[in-house]
Amino acid sequence: MKLEDKKRVLREMVLHRRFEERCYQAYIERKIGGFLHLYPGQEACCNGVMEAARPGHDYVITGYRDHIHAIKCGSDPKAVMAELYGKETGCSKGRGGSMHIFDVAHRFMGGYALVGGPFPLAAGIAKGIQLKGGDEISICFLGDAANNQGVFHETLNMAALWKLPVLFVCENNQYGIGTSIDRSTAVLDQYKRVCGYGIESAQCDGQDIDVVYEHARTAVDYVRSGKGPYFLELMTYRYRGHSMSDSRGYRTREEEEAWKQRDPINILRDRLIAAGELSMDDFVAMEKETDAYIENEVIKFAEESPEPNVADLEKYVLA
Template identity: 45%
Template sequence: MGYIEDKVTGMPAAFRNVSESALRDALRKMILVRRFEESAEQAYMRGLIHGTMHLSIGQEASAIGMTMLLTDDDYITSTHRGHGHCIGKGADPKLMFAEFFGKETGYCRGRGGSMHIADVSRGNLGANGIVGGGLPIAVGAALSIKKQKRDSVVVCFFGDGANNEGAFHESLNFAAIWTLPVIFVCENNRYGMSMSVERSTAVSHIAQRAAAYDMPGVTVDGNRLSDVLEAAETAIARARAGGGPTLVECETYRIRGHSKSDRNRYRTREEIDSWGARDPINILQAQLLEHGVIDDAAIEAMRADVEAEIDAGLDFAQHSPSPRIDDLVRDVYTPELAQEGNRQ
C-alpha cells in the first residue's frame, strides 16, 4: 500500500480521518519514545541500569501509528523491543523508567525490566523476551474477545525474525480458522539479531505469507506514520466488524544495534546512515508543518515539554524505593508458597 494523498490538499488520506490534535499527539508520542530510549541508553552507559535493553530508535512510526486508533478496551502484545508500543498504548514513562531501574514503583515492581513491561489496565498484555512469544497470547486474547461478544481488537507486534517461528504460522492459522479480531503487525527492521531478512526468509515481503492463511496482507512504509495509520484503520475496522485477522508488514529499520552488546559488524555505516535520513519523526514533522497542523514554535514547545517529562521520570525512578528482600517471591507464587518461601 503506497502513500495516498488528497488530490485537493495533498494531505495524506489517513490524516483526514483523525483530528489535528490527534496528529500533534502522535508527533509528541514519537518524540517521547525517542527521548525515552535515548535517555535510557545514557542511563545504561552511566551504570544506572543493569542487564540489557533493545532500542527501537527509528521505528517510532509503526509503534504509534498502529496504536493511535486503539482504546483501553483494546489490547496489544509486544516484543523485547517494545518501549514504543508501551508508550503508544498509554504507558507512563516515569513508571517505565522505574521498571528499568528495578524499583518498586515500576510497572512490574522492578521484576520485569526493559523486556517485560505490562499494564493490563490499559490493555497492554506485556512485552516478551521470547521471539514470537506474543503471537499465541494475542490469539488467546482475541478468542476471549470473540467468546465474550465484545468489539475489542488485539494488535500483535512481532519482528521479522519471528516470521520463521512455528508460533507465527500456528497463530495465523488459528486466527483465520476462528475469524478472530487480531491484527498481526510485523515490524520488519531488516535483521533478526545479525541475520538479514533476505538470508532468512524466502518471500520478498513477509505480508505475502498472509495468503497461506486466507487473510489480507499488506506491506507499508513503516517510517511514514500516514501509511501505517492507513493500514491500521482498515485492519482494525475489519476486525471490529467481525471480518477476522490481517497481517500488516511495516518496513522500517532499527538505527541502534540488536541490543547493547551488538557491535554492528554485519551492516555498513552507509546503510545505517541511509535509513537515518528517512527518520520517521522528521517525516511526520515535515508533513504537519507543510499542512499547517503545527508550527515551529509549537514543535519547540512540544520538545521542551517532552524533555521536562523525561527529566521528571528519571528523577522519579532514581528516588523510588527498591524492592524489599522479604518480598522476593511476592507475585511469583501463591500466597501460601510465598509465606513458606519467606520462612525458609
Template identity: 50%
Template sequence: METKLRAVLPDQDLIRLYEQMVLSREFEESCAEQYTKGHITGFLHLYSGQEAVAVGATAGLHKDDYILSAYREHVQAIVRGAEPKRVMAELFGKATGICKGKGGSMHLFDPTLNFMGGYAIVGGQFPIAVGLAFAARYRGEDRLAACFFGDGAVNQGNFHESLNWARLWNLPVLFICENNFYGIGTEVHRSSALPDIHKRTCGYDIPSEKVDGMDVISVYQAVRHAAEWVREQSRPYLIEAVTYRFRGHSMADPAKYRSTAEHEMWKARDPLPSFGRRLVVEGIASQSHLDAILAKAQTTVQEAVTFAEQSPWPEDREVWEDIYV
C-alpha cells in the same frame, strides 16, 4: 501527490502523534545514557527509528483493543498510556516500576491499559494474542488483539500455528510485523526463503499488506482500516510495516553487519523530522511549537529518570510474591 494531513486527522491529533514520537525518541535515547551509566542493566533493546510504527498503529486502534509486543516494547507501552516514570523505574529495577521491578525492559505490562505484555522468547506472544482474541469473542466484547512482532519471529513455528489457528477459529487478531530487516545480525533474506513477509499469509487465507513504517500517517491509515475490517469480519489480518532501527539489536550490539551507506539512507528517512516538516509546511504547527514539544518531552524524560533514581528498591520478601495467586 501526498495526502494532506488535515484530510486524515484533526490538528490536535496530528500534533499528538508528533508529541508521542518525540517523547518516544527522547525516552529511548535517555535509556541508552542511563545504561551507559550503569543505572539500567540486563538486556536493553531500543526502538529509535521505528517510532512511526508504534505511534501510528496505536492511534489506529481502540483503547479497548489488546496490544502485545516482543522485547523492544517501551514505546508501545508508553504510547498506550504507561507513565514514562514508571517505565523508567522498571528499567532501573525499582519497586515503583510498572511491574514492581520484576520484569525489566523486556516485560512491561499494564492490564488497565490493555497492554498485555512484552515477551522475550521470539514469537511467544503469537498464541497468547490469539487466546485473548478468543476470550474477547467468547465474552461478547468488541475488541481485537493487536500483536506486534519482528521480522525474525516469522520463522518460528508459533507464527504459522497461530496464523492457522486465528483463521480456523476466525478470531479478531491484527498481526503487525515490524520489519526492520534484521533479526539481531541476520538480514531477512538470509533467514527467510520469502523475504516479503506479508506474502507469507497466503497459506492461511489471511489478507495482508505492506506499509511504509517510516511514515506515521501511512501506518495509522493502514492499521485503522485493517482494525475496522478485523472487527467487522471477526477475522485475522496482517500488516508488514517496513522500518529500520537506528541502533543495534541491543546496547551490546555495535551493528557492524550494516553498512554506513545503508544506515545513512535510512537516517535520511527518520520519521520524526519528516513528519515535523509536514506539520510546518501544511501550517498545522510552527517551528517554535515543535521546539516546545521537544523541550516538554525532555523535561518529562528527565523527571522520569529522577523518579527512577529516587525510588526504593524492592523489598527482599518480594522474591516470593506473585508466583501463585
C-alpha cells in the same frame, strides 16, 4: 488523521524518541541492567497503528522492544522508567525489567522475550474476547524475524480457522538480531507468507505515519468487524543495534544514513511545518520540554523510587 491528532502524535513521538535515548544514557551509566532493546526509527509503526485502534481498550502484546508500546497504550512513562531501574514502583514492580513491561490496567498484556512467543498468546487473547463478546481486538506487534518460528504458522492457521479478532503487525526492520532478512528468510515480503492461510494482509511504508495510519484503519476495521485476523507489514528500520551489546558490524553506515533520511519524526514534523501548523522553533521547544519532563519527572521518579524488599523475593510466584 486529524490535524490536532497529528500535532499530539508528533509530541508523543518526540517523547518516545527522547525516552529511549535517555534509556541508552542510563544504561551506559549502569542505572539500567540486563538487555535493553530500543525503538528509535520505528516510532511511526506503533503510533500509526494505535491511532487507528483504541489504546487502553484494545489488547496489545509484543516482544522485548516494548517500552513505547506500553506508553502508547497509556502507561505512565515514570512507571516504565522505574521498571527499567528495577524499582518497586515500576510497572512490573521491578520483577520484569526492560523485556517484561506489563500494564494490564491499560490492556498492555506484556512484553515477552522468546521470539515469536506472543503469537499464540495474542490469538488466545482474541479467543477470550470472542468468548466474552466484547468489541475489543487483540493486537500483536512483532518483528520480521519472529515469522520464522513454528508458532507463527501454527497461530496463523488457528486464527484463520477460528476467525479470531487479532491483528498481527509485523514491524519489518530488516534484521533478526544481526542477521539481515535476506540471509534468514526465503520470502522477503512478509505479508505474502500469510496468504497460504487465507489471511488478509497488506504491506506499507512504516516511516510515514499517515501511510501507516491509513493502512492500519483498514486493518483494524476489518478485524473489529468480525471478519477474522489481519496481517499488516510495516517496512521500517531500527537505528540502534538489536540490543545494547550490538555494535552493528553487520550493516553499513550508508544504509543507516539512507534510512535516517526517512526519519518518522522528521517526516511528520516537516509535513506539519509545510502545512503552516508548526514552526521549527515550536519543534525545538517541544524537544526541550520533553527532555525537561523526562529529566525532572521521569528520571527523578525512577531514581528516587525504592528498591523492592528482599523479603518479597518469592511474592508473585503463585497466586
